[in-house]
Every structure is written in structure tokens, then in C-alpha cells.
Amino acid sequence: MSIRPPTPERSLTEMSRESLRAALSAMGEPRYRADQIYTWIFARGARSLEAMTDTPKALRQRLADEGYTVGRALVEKVRESVDGTRKLQFRLSDGAAIESVLIPMPGGLFTQCLSSQVGCAMDCKFCYTGTMGLSRHLTAGEIVDQVLLAPGTLPAGARIDHVVYMGMGEPLHNFDAVLQSIVTICGDDGPGYSFKRVTVSTSGLVPQIDRLGEVAPVNLAISLNATTDEVRDRLMPVNKRYPLAELIAAVRRYPLPPRRKLTFEYVLLGGVNDGDDDARRLVKLLHRLPARVNLIPWNPFDGPAYARPTEERIRAFQRILLDRNVTVTVRVTKGLDIDAACGQLGERPDAA
Ligand code: SF4
Incomplete structure (x- = not known):
């Protein structure tokens, strides 16, 4: 089975500024037209060619005739938790479903948790998404679509301040699409993020951590969850490929800009990784790193006996x-009643 996305229709949200300029130049259009369309989509949130009212009608028609659309995802369902967390379910053009979570912060701000794959291949034993296996990677446009569509689901006056690649999937397993999506959302005339308001979380793919640091030094979060290889091997199969010493060495090399911190997520599983010895080993592992630890008491789902x-x-x-x-910090569990808490994302078989 292929984990590649289906061949994209010609969705404009899949395109970089350069590829849009090249496509329009091949149609004999001036460069500024591509920039105008780019701004409509990524900064002004247009979701159709008709909405681009200052672009000539003939050009919009030609783009439509050549099969161009805007976006490959639709918001199918919005569920709101009693604590204000919102879970968005998107339906993609091939029928696949992905989820994105909007977590409320003080001052009317939200953090958006983005998905990067349909399911996940990493098989972390404490994570619902991990039980699904990987269906396929998302395209860059499908990741960007989550960012473009989410503001329309918020109450008036609220806005999204930070995006975190911590939803369904291992972002660094889908490196090229994730990188293109970061370039788009942090680029000029995009949705207006900067690298410092973007965080990528990884289970520990060491070569890709190095690559990410070279090309897009966003904030880095490591899903750590254990302090010995023996326990981490059991919880996270990726550790057999990149054991703790290699992972921590890669994190130490990561070119984090001054005054920023690395985040270490640590899902606490009773009797497995939550002892005093674990805590002491964690202190040693993180020695002299600009680290912030986020303790996440495990969120139960039907399955593993944790x-x-x-x-x-x-x-x-x-x-x-x-x-x-x-x-x-101890993460305050949010969205538990709508299966939007950490490690719970993924369409349930009986989802209404
Ligand atoms: S914790 Fe993250 S990397 Fe691990 S299975 Fe779940 S989604 Fe994948």
C-alpha cells in the first residue's frame, strides 16, 4: 500500500510562490498576478477563484478550465469541549479524515495542533493515533489547509497565536511536505507566523532533526517519555533505531536561537516511567540543555492497559x-470529553 498522497489535483494551496509564478508565467501572465493570487489564498483566506475579485475574470476562468482549485480539505465537523478546546475534523479530497485541535489560551488566543499524516507509523504504545498505523502522508497543501480554515471556526475576536505539529502523525517522517508547509505559513504574504511561533514535535528521528535545524530553526519538541533505552524501546519502537544517547546528542546540536527553549514531552504512565529514579535520570539527561519539561499524565483510551x-x-x-x-509544567488535560487530548486523535470507528 502506498503511503504517498494521491496525485494532487491542481490545488493552489499546494503551490509555493515560485511554482505559482512559474505556472502563471507559462500562461503569459506577469509576475505580480501570481503574487496577487498568492496573497488572496494565504494571507486573505480566499477559498475559491471567484473570491479573487481583483484578478481578471478571464484568468480565473482559465485557471478553473485547467483544473485549478483552492484547497483539498473541508471542515466537516467541529466539536467543542466543556473547557473551550475545539476539535476540527477535516475531510480530504480522497475521503481520508484528519483532525486538528484548537487549544484555548489566555486572552482569546488559541494554539493549533496540526496533523501531518493520516494515522502514524511510529507505533508509540501509549498513543491512540499509533494504533491506527499509517494510511498516508499529508501533502503540504493539506497541512496548510488546516491553518487556513481554522480561524473561520473560532468565535469573533479570537485568534490563533501558535501552531504546533503535534497532531496525528510524525511530522519528520513526512519531512518535505512539513517543511514546505512551514515555509508557506511563515513566508511573506502568508498567514503571518514566524519560526518562533511554530513548534515541531518528534518522536526522535535523528537525521531529520539535524535537517530541520539546518533549513527551518523552528521550536523543537521531543516526545521523550522514558529515561532508559530499556523502557523507551518498549514504549517507542523508534528508540531501537535512534537510542536515547543519539537523540539527546542531536538535540544538543540543534541550532536553537538564543532565549528559546527545547520542549521535552513526558507522558507519565503509572508504574512504568513515573518513579523517583526516572525523575532523577531525566534531570541528568537534560543537564545543561535549555529545556522545558511538559509532564502529560496519560490520557486513557480503549486499548493498552496503562x-x-x-x-x-x-x-x-x-x-x-x-x-x-x-x-x-504539568499539562492541564484539555479536550478529554471530545477525544482531543494529547495522544487521542484519530477517527473512531463509531464516530457519529
Ligand atoms: S505519539 Fe506521535 S509519533 Fe507516536 S504514534 Fe502517536 S502520533 Fe505517532
Whole structure:
């Protein structure tokens, strides 16, 4: 089975500025026309050729005749949690479904959690998406579509401030499409993000961490979850390929701009990785790194027999890190009632 996306129709959201200029130049159009269309789509949020009212009608017609559309995703469903978290389900042009989560922050701001694949190949044992396996990669346009469509689902006055590649999929397994999407959302005349408002989270694909640092030094988050190879091998098969020492060495090489921190996500599984010894080893692993640890008490789903640690255990683990001056927060679980919490994304077989 191919994990490549289906051959894209000629969706304009798949195109870089250069490829759009080249396509319009081949039609005999001046360069500024491509820039005008680019701005309509990526900065002004146009979702159809008809909306581009200052572009000549004849050109819009020609683009339509040649099969160009705007976007490959539709918002199919929006579910809102009692805590204000919103889960968006997108239907893609081949029928596949992906999800994106909007997490409320103070001041009417939201963080958007983006998907990069349909399912995921990494098979992390504590993650619902991991149980789905990988159906296919997303295209760059399908990732950008999530960013372009999400603001329209928010209440008036709210806005998205930060995007994190932490939804369905391992972003660095779909490196080229993820990179193109970052270039688009952080580029001139795009949705207006900068590298510092974008975070890519990885389970630990070491060569791709190095590549990302070379071309787009966005914020980096590592889904760590264990402090020994023995436990990490069991929880995250990727560790057999890139063990902890190699992963931490890659993180130390990552060219993080000054005053920014690396995030280490640590899903706490009762009796598996939440002991005092684990906390002490974590302190050692992160020694002299500009690290912020995000403890995530496991969010249950039908499947693996893990337990969420007790509140007391979570606080004891956190205390050991705090006492060694490690910046650490315990993630407040959001969106649990709509299966939008960390590790829970993916269409359920009985989803209404
Ligand atoms: S935690 Fe992330 S990398 Fe691991 S299976 Fe889930 S989606 Fe994939």
C-alpha cells in the first residue's frame, strides 16, 4: 500500500510562490498576478477563484478550465469541549479524515495542533493515533489547509497565536511536505507566523532533526517519555533505531536561537516511567540543555492497559525536577470529553 498522497489535483494551496509564478508565467501572465493570487489564498483566506475579485475574470476562468482549485480539505465537523478546546475534523479530497485541535489560551488566543499524516507509523504504545498505523502522508497543501480554515471556526475576536505539529502523525517522517508547509505559513504574504511561533514535535528521528535545524530553526519538541533505552524501546519502537544517547546528542546540536527553549514531552504512565529514579535520570539527561519539561499524565483510551498516575505521584515527580531547577509544567488535560487530548486523535470507528 502506498503511503504517498494521491496525485494532487491542481490545488493552489499546494503551490509555493515560485511554482505559482512559474505556472502563471507559462500562461503569459506577469509576475505580480501570481503574487496577487498568492496573497488572496494565504494571507486573505480566499477559498475559491471567484473570491479573487481583483484578478481578471478571464484568468480565473482559465485557471478553473485547467483544473485549478483552492484547497483539498473541508471542515466537516467541529466539536467543542466543556473547557473551550475545539476539535476540527477535516475531510480530504480522497475521503481520508484528519483532525486538528484548537487549544484555548489566555486572552482569546488559541494554539493549533496540526496533523501531518493520516494515522502514524511510529507505533508509540501509549498513543491512540499509533494504533491506527499509517494510511498516508499529508501533502503540504493539506497541512496548510488546516491553518487556513481554522480561524473561520473560532468565535469573533479570537485568534490563533501558535501552531504546533503535534497532531496525528510524525511530522519528520513526512519531512518535505512539513517543511514546505512551514515555509508557506511563515513566508511573506502568508498567514503571518514566524519560526518562533511554530513548534515541531518528534518522536526522535535523528537525521531529520539535524535537517530541520539546518533549513527551518523552528521550536523543537521531543516526545521523550522514558529515561532508559530499556523502557523507551518498549514504549517507542523508534528508540531501537535512534537510542536515547543519539537523540539527546542531536538535540544538543540543534541550532536553537538564543532565549528559546527545547520542549521535552513526558507522558507519565503509572508504574512504568513515573518513579523517583526516572525523575532523577531525566534531570541528568537534560543537564545543561535549555529545556522545558511538559509532564502529560496519560490520557486513557480503549486499548493498552496503562494507568494514569495518581495526583500525588505526578506532584512528587515534578518536585524532583523543580528541586534541580528544571523548568517543568504539568499539562492541564484539555479536550478529554471530545477525544482531543494529547495522544487521542484519530477517527473512531463509531464516530457519529
Ligand atoms: S505519539 Fe506521535 S509519533 Fe507516536 S504514534 Fe502517536 S502520533 Fe505517532
